[in-house]
Amino acid sequence: MPQNYQERSNINLGRFKNRTFDSLFTAAKAEPDKRKRYKLFSQAERMILNEAAFMPLFYDENFRLVQKYAHNLEENPLNYVDMRTTYITPAKAKAGK
Secondary structure, eight states, rough: OSSSSTOOOOOOOTTOHHHHHHHHHHHHHHHHOOHHHHHHHHHHHHHHTTSSSOOOOOOOOOOOOTTTTTOOOOOOOOOOOTTOOOOOOOOOTTOOO
């Protein structure tokens, strides 16, 4: 979160400040294991809801269809598409051709 309140804070629009939350969120972003990462994000989210820092009025769901030859398209809780590590393998030639 930017220290200057004039700067945008896309990840933390409400500018919620809490050391425990920040440590959970930071740990979750760095956690490579998907199950552990989601557990940390869940704990952080529960903390925000318990603190009544904000009240969600809707829940957004997105779906992503990915071809079998597209690899390493990472997921994240903000649905930010970061394709720096994504790569495509050539389609395999059809048998007999």
